[in-house]
Amino acid sequence: MQKELVRANAANAELRGCRNDRWYPRFHIAAPAGWINDPNGISHFNGRYHVFFQHYPYSSTWGPMHWGHVSSEDMVTWRREPIAFAPSTEADLDGVYSGSAFEHRGRLEVFYTGHRWFADRGEAREVQCRAVSEDGVSFEKLGVVIDAPEGIGDFRDPKVWRIGEIWHMVVAARSLENRGQVWLYTSTDLQNWTFEGVLFEDPDPNVFMLECPDFFPLGEHWVLLYGPMGTAPRGFVNRNAHNSGYVVGNWAPGQAFEPLTEYLPLDWGHNFYAPQSFEAPDGRRIVYAWMGHFERPIPPQLTDGWSGQLTVPRELTLNPDLRVRSQPIAELERLRADSTAVGTLKLEVNEERLLLADADAVEIELSLDLAATTAERVGLRVHETPDGTHTFVGYDAITHRVVLDRRLTGQGDRGHRAAPAGGGENLRLRILVDRGSIEVFVNGGEAAISSFSFPNEGPRSVTISSEAGTAAVDQLTIHTLRSIWPAE
Numbered sequence: 001m002q003k004e005l006v007r008a009n010a011a012n013a014e015l016r017g018c019r020n021d022r023w024y025p026r027f028h029i030a031a032p033a034g035w036i037n038d039p040n041g042i043s044h045f046n047g048r049y050h051v052f053f054q055h056y057p058y059s060s061t062w063g064p065m066h067w068g069h070v071s072s073e074d075m076v077t078w079r080r081e082p083i084a085f086a087p088s089t090e091a092d093l094d095g096v097y098s099g100s101a102f103e104h105r106g107r108l109e110v111f112y113t114g115h116r117w118f119a120d121r122g123e124a125r126e127v128q129c130r131a132v133s134e135d136g137v138s139f140e141k142l143g144v145v146i147d148a149p150e151g152i153g154d155f156r157d158p159k160v161w162r163i164g165e166i167w168h169m170v171v172a173a174r175s176l177e178n179r180g181q182v183w184l185y186t187s188t189d190l191q192n193w194t195f196e197g198v199l200f201e202d203p204d205p206n207v208f209m210l211e212c213p214d215f216f217p218l219g220e221h222w223v224l225l226y227g228p229m230g231t232a233p234r235g236f237v238n239r240n241a242h243n244s245g246y247v248v249g250n251w252a253p254g255q256a257f258e259p260l261t262e263y264l265p266l267d268w269g270h271n272f273y274a275p276q277s278f279e280a281p282d283g284r285r286i287v288y289a290w291m292g293h294f295e296r297p298i299p300p301q302l303t304d305g306w307s308g309q310l311t312v313p314r315e316l317t318l319n320p321d322l323r324v325r326s327q328p329i330a331e332l333e334r335l336r337a338d339s340t341a342v343g344t345l346k347l348e349v350n351e352e353r354l355l356l357a358d359a360d361a362v363e364i365e366l367s368l369d370l371a372a373t374t375a376e377r378v379g380l381r382v383h384e385t386p387d388g389t390h391t392f393v394g395y396d397a398i399t400h401r402v403v404l405d406r407r408l409t410g411q412g413d414r415g416h417r418a419a420p421a422g423g424g425e426n427l428r429l430r431i432l433v434d435r436g437s438i439e440v441f442v443n444g445g446e447a448a449i450s451s452f453s454f455p456n457e458g459p460r461s462v463t464i465s466s467e468a469g470t471a472a473v474d475q476l477t478i479h480t481l482r483s484i485w486p487a488e
């Protein structure tokens with residue numbers, strides 16, 4: 001193994017020894033220790049699913065990027081693999097940045113961005129690089145395939161896919177006029193790439209970069225997914241330091257992309273960025289995203305030796321109204337260890353009921369009859385510890401939205417997020433609670449909210465409450481969830 005990788009794996013193992021697990025995920029992909037950001041190279045190869053991620057194995061802060069790696073037969077339980085890439089070449093000495101992977105002729109092909117930073121000039125140089133693997137675990141770097149265009153510093157995150165005999169690649173670029181663009185390249189041999197033009201430019205002149213572009217067919221249309229940099233908050237949208245969303249449109253090879261929607265969020269939570277999708281062997285479009293924060297340290301980063309996790313895998317489908325629906329892949333139900341059907345409930349005015357005294361990793365399915373509910377807010381206090389701190393997840397009748405409220409959360413950032421509650425009289429929530437995060441899926445994935453939530457010391461209870469009115473719960477089921485790491 002290359003000496004940089006030996007050193008990185010050894011450092012990671014040493015840091016692992018200092019990890020504190022109070023918030024370490026049970027059913028989300030995370031590094032054994034250290035920092036992670038974007039999911040990379042999600043693929044199926046040699047009978048296993050592979051997920052890589054941006055990783056700094058030496059400490060829990062961002063640093064020269066490596067690619068961490070895990071693999072799985074079923075996307076339910078995972079095996080940790082050695083770190084796949086470390087900075088080692090002239091092109092990637094300051095970071096092996098994000099990219100994609102796919103199987104081709106019995107090998108795993110990887111395209112990533114080689115990052116260089118020249119502090120004296122305050123300039124980045126980013127190029128697209130290729131690597132291959134025979135076994136999916138150790139890789140040979142094949143060098144630069146697309147050089148940095150003259151004057152373009154931000155040029156990264158290649159996502160490659162195939163149509164017939166032609167390979168296509170989208171890359172994010174900051175144009176000479178400081179506009180956020182997605183560039184399209186094609187190739188017939190994966191080595192020589194031709195620039196086809198600008199596939200998309202964000203209409204907002206303040207947006208200067210569209211990180212991690214992903215472009216794929218869904219239903220009868222094409223979806224362009226990206227992380228616009230330079231956005232300002234707009235009501236409930238773009239509230240985060242880094243936001244991601246999508247545009248749905250029409251496209252065919254050789255033609256211009258014709259957007260049919262405005263930019264829409266794929267997730268309304270605090271911590272959802274750099275989503276990357278892949279096509280599973282059965283044709284499903286599945287996405288993972290990063291839950292993290294670039295601008296402010298999260299609590300485990302300060303004290304626990306790790307930072308960042310991925311979301312659960314979500315299957316994407318397209319609704320007739322051109323909204324992308326995302327819900328946990330069906331396989332995740334296999335994580336359920338014990339299930340308790342609480343059934344129907346009628347909560348009186350201001351009633352509270354303890355559901356779980358100590359929830360480590362749970363999934364809660366809650367269905368509300370809104371027509372028979374008069375409460376202003378009805379929902380769950382999760383991650384509630386004996387000192388009373390908690391995170392609230394539920395329905396807010398005043399705004400007719402589903403809220404995730406961290407005003408009284410134990411540790412970390414505060415604030416709330418609110419997603420549309422849909423048009424029906426029945427509201428279905430599926431809530432995945434891990435040790436340091438919460439993901440909420442509304443009405444079968446019409447909307448999702450993914451946020452960190454770091455509880456204080458002590459058992460973590462779950463309580464259902466109805467505020468200033470009654471609540472009619474049609475169905476309530478609680479599942480405890482297993483770990484995705486059988487060996488740990």
Ligand code: FRU
Nearest residue numbers: 054065097098156211212274
């Ligand atoms: C997005 C990003 C990518 C880049 C990577 C570096 O989170 O900034 O554009 O490739 O992270 O870690």
